[in-house]
Amino acid sequence: MKFKQAYSRDEPPGGGASLQELISPDNEVRFIDAFVDSLPLEKLGFRTDFPENGRPAYHPSILLKLLVYGYLNRIRSSRCLERECGRNLEVMWLLGQLAPDHNTIANFRKNNSKAITRVFRATVKMAQHFDLIGGELLAGDSTKLRAQNSKKNNYNRGKIARHLTYIEERLSDLQQALAQTNQVEPLLDAMARHALRREHYLRLLRYLEDSGEDQVSTSDAESRQLIIRNTITEVAYNVQATVDARHCLLLDYRVTNHNDRLAMGGMLRRAKSIVRNHSFTALFDKGYYAGSELETAQGLGITALVAVPAPASNAPDxxxxxxxxxxxxxxxxxxxxxxxxxxxxxxxxxxxxxxxxxxxxxxxxxxxxxxxxxxxxxxxxxxxxxxxxxxxTPVFEQNRRNIAAQPDLYKRRQAIVEHPFGTLKRQWGYSYVLTKQGMERASADVGLMLMAYNLRRIFNIVGLERLLAYYAASLSVLWTLKAMFGACWRGYSQRIKIPSSSAIYLQITIFNQETGRGF
Incomplete structure (x- = not known):
């Protein structure tokens, strides 16, 4: 029986073809390349000026392309991404065969939390350009992402008190044993260890008293033990997200370390500024049932349907x-x-x-x-x-009337808002936060997850051909302007760098105003 024969290991891959030839025209990596190249990175907050001495830095576009590619392909670890740079042909093509080390990748992610949030917003603007955002029906919810902090290293006052009680009992037992034996050295060592532990717990207790916090985490200080389901808890971050109903695309997110009760008002304010209207309907579960938040929604002119929790005291009938x-x-x-x-x-x-x-x-x-x-x-x-x-009470009554007027509408909430959460946590495995040491770094990790989700949805709905044509048209407009106005372009181009097509026309208007020219 004949078998396919392997190529010789001395031959170059692809029979001597270049990377450009090896990457097919319909490969999604070309979309990633065009998307990142279209972003005004300096305006988004990425650092582009570095001192000349020392080793040359990597341009932020290189590192952002690598992270976007990684998160789209379920690779988040900086060490795994470092390995991909040396063995993955798509990554080699995307980065021009550059290979950042894992520390450079990790530092870029943790130092650019706000800029990554703005890149996420760029995906929302792209979706709006292709009319993928309806802006008529939104759903909000939260999901808990486990932090890099075990339950063992999370403390509240009750837990600290139990540890201190145990230590005092052990010290008392050791004191009694010390009076009854001549082998004092092991006992004194044990007492010293318990004394150090007692001082550690007393420092934690003082922190809680000084800060007014209910709990403290020692590995990731801003993570908190939150209820996941029923009585199940986990040390985690709580990610608030708003999703548009038309294609289940994410509009907004915020990483927090508290529960949902007082989150709805801020989510609706941001959603109103994103969709540019207040005539939409917003769906939330009973965790958001708070009078102050419903009052905010009604003050904004937004129709909010929030599930009503069961009464605390039901009548016998x-x-x-x-x-x-x-x-x-x-x-x-x-x-x-x-x-x-x-x-x-x-x-x-x-x-x-x-x-x-x-x-x-x-x-x-x-x-x-x-x-x-x-x-x-x-x-x-x-x-x-x-x-x-x-x-x-009046806003609660208005909420009940809203639900009664559209009894079937609230049933759509889970199908809308759980779509991204199910994709991210169950299908992609993003059920935990990779970073440590604070909410800002966690926000960078979450921002990249949600950005990857939006890009995947847009790519699947719109298709590579239309997306590349969109970016090519954006480039064409700017290069035409450059050819028409020559030297005037130089100062202008240092400040502007190819965002979405709607922003292109805004840039043209600004350029005309600055130069006194028109078409």
Whole structure:
């Protein structure tokens, strides 16, 4: 039986073909090259000026191309990317056979968090150019990405107290043993070790008291132990993201280390500036159900549909839950399903659910509860039914009306917002943050993940041919301007560098204004 014969190891790969010939015209690496070359890197915040002495630096476009390629192909480790530079023909073509070392790659990523965020925004602008962003229906949610910090190295006051109690008990036992034996040296060594551990925990406790924080992580200081699901917790970062419904493209993200409750307002403000309107509908789950955030949404003119959590205290019969009590704004009273009127004594009470957002409320009662025949269906409280109406109750009621007006719309939330999270965490394996030492570095890693997701979606929907034509047209416009205006272009081109096509026309306008020319 005949077999295919291997080439000799002395022959160059591809039968002596160049890298340009080896990389096929429809290879997506050409899209990465065109995308990064189109970015105004200096304006985005990447450093392009380096001192002449010492080894020449790598241009930021080289390192950004490598990271974009890596994240698109599920390669995040700087050491793995370093190896790819010497064995991967696509990377050799993309970088012009340059091979940055792993420290250079890692330092570039950790030092350019804000610039990477701006590159992510460039993917959103590209999607808008191809009409991939509807801007009519958005969904917001968060996902927890595990930090480089174990639960063992995360402490709260209770955990520290248990460690200190254990150490005191061990020291007491060692003191008693010391009085009963002549072999004191091992015991003194053990006591010294426990004393050092006690001092470590006391330093952590002082930090919590001075900072006002609830917990501290010793490996990645800004990571926090967060609830992942039900009672399952993990030391992680919480990534807030907003997704457009048309093609499940990400519009915005922010890396945090706290829960969702007070995040919706900021997400909607940024979404409004991105889609340039406030007439869209936003879908959020019950983790975002907070009066201050719903008030912000309604103040922005945005229709927000936020899932309503189950009441903290249900009536024995659900027909007598608070939502079935009718409120009259004119008389400031509630009417129960049995027709009794609940009134307030006018006193304002305050709850401090959080230090930043204390809540004021009135209480409503009725004496009819004492003789009501169906009281056992309505409440088990000794003093009868009590309703609390706080300053945010009107916005809660408006949210309920929004959901009632579009009962099927909220069901689309998971299909929209879980699409990128499922792709990133389950399909690509990006379930943890690779970087350490702070939220800013974590944001760089997350930004590259989400940028890769958007680029993959855009590439799959639009296609390589249209994308390359788009970048070629952008280059053509600028080179035409350069040919037409000659020397005037030099000063201008130092400040402008080929962004999206919508920005091209803006640049042309600015150039015309600066030179006094027109078409």
């Amino acid at each position: 659900p027909a007598y839950n608070v939502e079935h009590f009718a409120y009259d704004h004119t008389s400031d009273t509630y009417t129960c399903p049995e027709g009794h009127t609940l009134t307030t004594n006018g006193h304002v009470y305050t709850k401090h659910l959080s230090r930043a957002h204390p809540t004021s409320f009135h209480q409503y009662r009725t004496k009819a509860c004492k003789t009501c025949a169906v009281r056992h269906h309505c409440t088990t409280a000794r003093n009868g039914k009590l309703i609390e109406r706080n300053t945010y």
